[in-house]
Amino acid sequence: MKYSLMFLLALVLLVSSCSTEKEKVTLSADSPAYVLAKDLAAVSPALDPDSNKVIVSTDFFDVTTGEVIQVLQRNFGPRTDELKKMDANRLLQIIQGNGARIAEQKLLLTTAENEGYSVSDEMLDSLLKAQYEHVGGEEVFLNYLQKSGMTIDFVKEDIARGYVVEKYMDKVLSDAIQVSDEQLQEKYNELTSADLSATVRHILFMTQGKTDAEKKSIQAKANTVLARAKKGEDFAKLAETYSDDPGSKNKGGLYENFKRGTMVKPFEDAAFNLPIGAVSDLVETQYGYHIIQIVSRQKETRSFDEMKDELKKDLRKGKERETATEHIAKLKEDAHFETKSL
Secondary structure, X not given: OOOOHHHHHHOHHHHOOOOOOOOOOOOOOOOHHHHHHHHHHOOOHHHOOOOOOEEEEOOOOEEEHHHHHHHHHHHHHHHHHHHHHOOHHHHHHHHHHHHHXXXXXXXXXXXXXXXXXXXXXXXXXXXXXXXXXXXXXXXXXXXXXXXXXXXXXXXXXXXXXXXXXXXXXXXXXXXXXXXXXXXXXXXXXXXXXXXXXXXXXXXXXXXXXXXXXXXXXXXXXXXXXXXXXXXXXXXXXXXXXXOOOOOOHHHOOEEEEEEOOOOOHHHHHHHHHOOOOOEOOOEEOOOEEEEEEEEEEEEOOOOHHHHHHHHHHHHHHHHHHHHHHHHHHHHHHHOOOEEOOO
C-alpha cells in the first residue's frame, strides 16, 4: 500500500475531523479556523462560524460549515487566503463540495469501524516510516508539518483513518468484482482480433496560430502535395521536404508501432482503418492538415496465459469506479444522507 505525502496531507485528510457520534463540530473562537471562517463570512454570511450551518446531515453525524473550514485550514494553511478573494457563489460551491466529500469519507469510516476494521500500532508505524522515506527522512517530514501548522499526532490519526477506509473498500471491491475465465477469454479475443499498433508515414502542414486566409493557402499547398503522393512519388522524400512535424520530418515522416489512444482521433482513425499501403486524403486535426501513408499494422502476439493477469487487472479496474460509486450511494441511502443548501 503506497501513500504519497501530498495525498495524505491534502486529500485523505478530508477525514481529519471524523467522529462516529451524531454531533456537530463547532469552532473555538480563538482558533485559526474560526478566524478564517469570520473572514469568509465577509464574502458570504452563510459561512459565519457562530451560525455553523449544517451542510450534510446523516443518521450518524452532521457536517457543518465550521468543520469544512477547519479541515481546509488544517490541510492548506496560508493557501486558504485564496478563498477570501473568491466571489460568494464560487466560495459556497467549494465549501459545499468539500462538505459532501468529507461526509462521504466519514460515512465510509463509520461503516468500516462498525464492521471491525482497524489499524495496528505496528502497521501505523510502518505507514508513517514510509512517509519519512518518501520525502527524504523524518526530519524533513516533521519540518514540513511544522511549517504547515500540523502535529504528528494529527497526521497519525489521518493515516490511520485513511488506512481503515482503504482496507474496507478493498474488501468491498474484492467481494463485488469477480472476473470469470469466460470474461477474460472474451476480452482476449477482442484484443487479438483488432490491430494493436500501427506504423505510418505522415506529412503535417501546420495551421496552429494561423489566420483563416493563411489556413486556406496552407490547405491549397497540402492538396498539391497530396496529389503528388497519390501519384506514387516517394512519400518519405515528400515528408522530408514539406512536413512541419519536427518529430518525424527527418525520418521521412515515420511513426512506428504506436498503439490506439496515442494519437489524436482523426489521425488514429485513418491509421487503423485505411488499407495497408494507402495514402489518406487530407486529415484535419488541431495541429493542421495531415497526409498519412499506412505502412503496416500489428496484432497482439502474446498468448492468453501470458496476458491473463494483465487482462484481469484491466477488467477489474474498469469495474472498480462503478462498483465503488454504487456502494457509496447505497450507504448514503441507508444513512439518510442529505445535502443542504446554504
